[in-house]
Amino acid sequence: xxxxxxxxxxxxxxxxxxxxxxxxxxxxxxxxxxxxxxxxxxxxxxxxxxxxxxxxxxxxxxxxxxxxxxxxxxxxxxxxxxxx
Numbered sequence: 001x002x003x004x005x006x007x008x009x010x011x012x013x014x015x016x017x018x019x020x021x022x023x024x025x026x027x028x029x030x031x032x033x034x035x036x037x038x039x040x041x042x043x044x045x046x047x048x049x050x051x052x053x054x055x056x057x058x059x060x061x062x063x064x065x066x067x068x069x070x071x072x073x074x075x076x077x078x079x080x081x082x083x084x
Contacts, residue, residue, distance in 0.1 A: 001021065025070060032044050
């Protein structure tokens with residue numbers, strides 16, 4: 001889903017970023033593209049909050065335990081969908 005036209009912003013670390021797009025990975029986990037004012041773009045895995053907005057989990061561009069677990073779960077779900 002395209003978010004940039006809504007001009008949505010959030011605090012990520014100590015910087016305000018603008019949300020560009022979001023892709024649902026599974027359940028309430030999304031991969032979200034953010035634009036920094038000075039540093040360009042990054043994609044982050046984020047948890048969608050029931051109150052609205054997102055809570056950052058981990059930058060999807062780095063290999064951390066969180067990103068590995070999310071990528072593994074996504075591949076597992078895609079594999080079960082392709083097998084049907």
